[in-house]
Amino acid sequence: QVQLVESGGGLVQPGGSLRLSCVASGFAFSSYTMNWYRQAPGKERELVAGISPTGGSTPYADSVKGRFTISRDNAKKTVYLQMNSLKPEDTAVYYCRVRVQAIAYWGQGTQVTVSS
Numbered sequence: 001q002v003q004l005v006e007s008g009g010g011l012v013q014p015g016g017s018l019r020l021s022c023v024a025s026g027f028a029f030s031s032y033t034m035n036w037y038r039q040a041p042g043k044e045r046e047l048v049a050g051i052s053p054t055g056g057s058t059p060y061a062d063s064v065k066g067r068f069t070i071s072r073d074n075a076k077k078t079v080y081l082q083m084n085s086l087k088p089e090d091t092a093v094y095y096c097r098v099r100v101q102a103i104a105y106w107g108q109g110t111q112v113t114v115s116s
Contacts, residue, residue, distance in 0.1 A: 002026040011111030020081040022096030030074035038092035
């Protein structure tokens with residue numbers, strides 16, 4: 001079965017950096033677009049970034065352009081989100097997502113808190 005396991009979240013000061021990881025299993029990872037979403041308290045879940053199967057296309061939400069970088073290692077079945085210049089408004093639970101045969105699968109999420 002499809003499984004996604006995120007890690008790398010934590011508490012960081014404004015201006016700091018974190019790198020999130022999402023390890024996938026149960027599907028042909030290298031054939032699928034992967035996405036990172038986030039959900040802040042009291043807000044809807046929003047798309048942060050995506051990456052095509054070969055990494056050639058990496059769209060970003062306007063709010064994170066120039067600060068976040070999504071990447072993937074198909075050999076390790078892992079997708080990453082490098083987050084730099086973090087702001088308090090980046091505080092949220094970050095989720096990895098894949099859509100396989102019209103079904104969306106989500107990880108359990110990892111908490112990112114940006115605060116001084």
